[in-house]
Amino acid sequence: MTSNKIAIIGAGAVGGYYGARLAEAGHEVYFLVRRDYHAVTASGLKVTSPDGDFVLTNPHVAKNSEQIGPAEWVICALKSSSLQDAHKLVRPCVSPGTRILVLMNGLGLEEHFAGWFGDGRVFGGLAFTCINRGKPGYIHHLAYGTVTIGHFQDNPAELETALSLWSGSKVQILSTPSLRRARWEKLCWNIPFSGLCVAAGGITTDRILSDTGLKAAALNLMDEVIAAGNADLQFHGEKVRIDHEAMIESMFTRTSTMGAYRPSTMIDYVEGRAMEIESMFGEPLRRARELGVPVAHLSLLTALLHSLNTGR
Amino acid sequence: MTSNKIAIIGAGAVGGYYGARLAEAGHEVYFLVRRDYHAVTASGLKVTSPDGDFVLTNPHVAKNSEQIGPAEWVICALKSSSLQDAHKLVRPCVSPGTRILVLMNGLGLEEHFAGWFGDGRVFGGLAFTCINRGKPGYIHHLAYGTVTIGHFQDNPAELETALSLWSGSKVQILSTPSLRRARWEKLCWNIPFSGLCVAAGGITTDRILSDTGLKAAALNLMDEVIAAGNADLQFHGEKVRIDHEAMIESMFTRTSTMGAYRPSTMIDYVEGRAMEIESMFGEPLRRARELGVPVAHLSLLTALLHSLNTGR
Numbered sequence: 001m002t003s004n005k006i007a008i009i010g011a012g013a014v015g016g017y018y019g020a021r022l023a024e025a026g027h028e029v030y031f032l033v034r035r036d037y038h039a040v041t042a043s044g045l046k047v048t049s050p051d052g053d054f055v056l057t058n059p060h061v062a063k064n065s066e067q068i069g070p071a072e073w074v075i076c077a078l079k080s081s082s083l084q085d086a087h088k089l090v091r092p093c094v095s096p097g098t099r100i101l102v103l104m105n106g107l108g109l110e111e112h113f114a115g116w117f118g119d120g121r122v123f124g125g126l127a128f129t130c131i132n133r134g135k136p137g138y139i140h141h142l143a144y145g146t147v148t149i150g151h152f153q154d155n156p157a158e159l160e161t162a163l164s165l166w167s168g169s170k171v172q173i174l175s176t177p178s179l180r181r182a183r184w185e186k187l188c189w190n191i192p193f194s195g196l197c198v199a200a201g202g203i204t205t206d207r208i209l210s211d212t213g214l215k216a217a218a219l220n221l222m223d224e225v226i227a228a229g230n231a232d233l234q235f236h237g238e239k240v241r242i243d244h245e246a247m248i249e250s251m252f253t254r255t256s257t258m259g260a261y262r263p264s265t266m267i268d269y270v271e272g273r274a275m276e277i278e279s280m281f282g283e284p285l286r287r288a289r290e291l292g293v294p295v296a297h298l299s300l301l302t303a304l305l306h307s308l309n310t311g312r
Numbered sequence: 313m314t315s316n317k318i319a320i321i322g323a324g325a326v327g328g329y330y331g332a333r334l335a336e337a338g339h340e341v342y343f344l345v346r347r348d349y350h351a352v353t354a355s356g357l358k359v360t361s362p363d364g365d366f367v368l369t370n371p372h373v374a375k376n377s378e379q380i381g382p383a384e385w386v387i388c389a390l391k392s393s394s395l396q397d398a399h400k401l402v403r404p405c406v407s408p409g410t411r412i413l414v415l416m417n418g419l420g421l422e423e424h425f426a427g428w429f430g431d432g433r434v435f436g437g438l439a440f441t442c443i444n445r446g447k448p449g450y451i452h453h454l455a456y457g458t459v460t461i462g463h464f465q466d467n468p469a470e471l472e473t474a475l476s477l478w479s480g481s482k483v484q485i486l487s488t489p490s491l492r493r494a495r496w497e498k499l500c501w502n503i504p505f506s507g508l509c510v511a512a513g514g515i516t517t518d519r520i521l522s523d524t525g526l527k528a529a530a531l532n533l534m535d536e537v538i539a540a541g542n543a544d545l546q547f548h549g550e551k552v553r554i555d556h557e558a559m560i561e562s563m564f565t566r567t568s569t570m571g572a573y574r575p576s577t578m579i580d581y582v583e584g585r586a587m588e589i590e591s592m593f594g595e596p597l598r599r600a601r602e603l604g605v606p607v608a609h610l611s612l613l614t615a616l617l618h619s620l621n622t623g624r
Contacts, residue, residue, distance in 0.1 A: 041411070111475030162338075196616075199511065199616050200615075200616050200619035200620060201619060201620045203619065207619070211615070211618075211619060213611075213614065213618055214615050214616075214618070216611070216615065217611065217615045217616075219610045220608065220611070220612070221612075253479055295607035296532065296609055297608055297609075297611075297612045299525075299528070299529065299609075300529045300530070300533075300608075300609045300612050300613065301612065302525060303512075303523070303525030303526050303528065303529045304508075304511050304526075304529075304616070305518050306523075306525055307512035307513060307515065307519070307523060307525070307526055308512060308513045
């Protein structure tokens with residue numbers, strides 16, 4: 001395996017965990033760390049995980065991106081609510097050969113990176129996982145962990161390069177031939193379930209499945225997201241579509257196995273942090289409206305979530 | 313003026329205030345009191361109001377309806393979330409000649425009273441007011457106060473009898489030729505504004521007007537309520553309709569004059585009390601669905617409000 005220099009921009013729970021797994025696999029990983037800088041410098045990065053606990057002793061940590069400098073890969077794992085900071089944080093790590101994996105939630109994020117740094121080097125990563133930060137220097141990986149990766153231009157050779165980065169790691173990586181479809185498919189879960197878990201007052205996903213009204217609302221929202229996603233795929237000339245019936249069946253079945261699951265957006269809400277509303281709800285809503293897809297439920301839900309997010 | 317024996321069932325803020333105004337006008341008013349029984353017995357019922365403060369010394373207070381017995385009028389001012397208690401609390405006060413004013417919020421309440429006690433004696437009252445309870449024995453009337461009264465069968469002679477009850481009082485009374493339309497018209501305000509003030513996290517009405525997304529949501533909800541109301545009026549063979557454009561104009565204009573208004577349902581929410589969701593949202597939603605009126609926004613809002621109401 002080739003060792004790559006990798007810059008992790010936004011080494012919170014998700015960035016810290018996946019960066020640590022890449023370092024564990026032998027890559028030269030640099031973490032841009034804010035909150036935990038002193039703890040990680042002093043005692044390393046400690047990861048608990050069902051896939052094996054481990055400690056990264058003496059990781060490369062930096063307080064600013066200039067200290068890291070150009071890397072072969074940048075993994076941007078900022079919260080999408082910090083998108084306005086991404087350009088200046090990522091730029092010092094980008095040289096002509098750098099590739100960028102946007103490991104963030106929501107729609108339209110890769111477009112920004114492509115605009116800043118060029119289309120061909122941008123990838124999107126969709127993490128299906130449950131990871132929390134513990135006390136300084138600790139990351140708790142609780143469940144799941146698969147990352148689905150797509151290339152911004154859906155270039156198969158580039159996608160192979162991205163997959164090879166992870167080949168020696170303990171992370172399960174899936175590839176998608178259509179990043180756009182993958183983003184919409186993730187929204188098919190996030191919009192109804194994360195959205196309703198917040199708007200219904202900070203509840204767990206099982207409460208949605210057991211409440212007739214909320215379950216119907218989740219179904220209506222998913223219908224709208226699928227319709228909007230397929231209109232967006234068609235508009236962009238993509239041949240792939242989201243299979244309506246199969247998606248609904250799969251998302252509700254998967255959710256029923258998750259028990260009293262707390263989506264990260266709901267955790268942000270109940271713990272008083274900014275939620276990723278714009279990229280997860282606002283942008284899909286805007287696209288749906290531009291494409292003329294009726295999205296009454298999504299429209300009301302987004303207005304409520306924006307208000308819940310800014311009213312704090 | 314003839315003095316009537318009046319039983320106030322549910323002498324909270326609204327029942328206490330309007331009952332006190334009727335007693336002030338010379339009627340023989342009996343209050344069914346729970347929380348404030350001892351305070352009112354000891355020191356009377358104290359009312360502060362922009363229409364004049366006053367104290368009702370030695371009011372007739374009762375701990376149960378049997379102590380009151382048959383009255384000429386029963387004013388039921390329970391919260392609609394206590395509808396299941398209304399029959400047993402009202403029945404001891406009903407004799408063949410008793411008339412019943414249902415001074416409660418929401419749709420379909422008079423139908424219950426008509427089923428229990430007979431159609432001809434039932435009236436509906438819609439209070440547009442802001443009244444809070446203070447410490448035991450105190451009621452604070454803060455603003456507004458008009459009550460619109462209709463007869464369950466829209467019988468003009470019966471309606472005159474109801475109006476005459478209030479003729480010597482300081483309360484402004486309006487009559488409506490169509491109780492059904494009046495109920496729907498009130499919902500045109502309550503559903504968008506009370507509903508969104510709760511679902512957006514406990515905000516005041518001015519926040520809805522100043523937020524593009526919430527204002528659009530309020531408009532969409534009002535559209536749906538007007539359409540459902542008109543379908544319901546048509547279904548019941550009524551000639552009257554809600555004027556769509558005039559209603560929207562009037563409701564938004566009125567709301568813009570109200571400032572940072574806290575709807576009673578929002579106060580219930582932020583203070584942790586049961587909200588009147590079923591009669592104000594659930595029943596209109598059910599009627600709209602039965603009539604085949606599309607109500608996507610109302611459907612999602614109602615599901616969220618039910619969850620917020622039961623999740624506490």
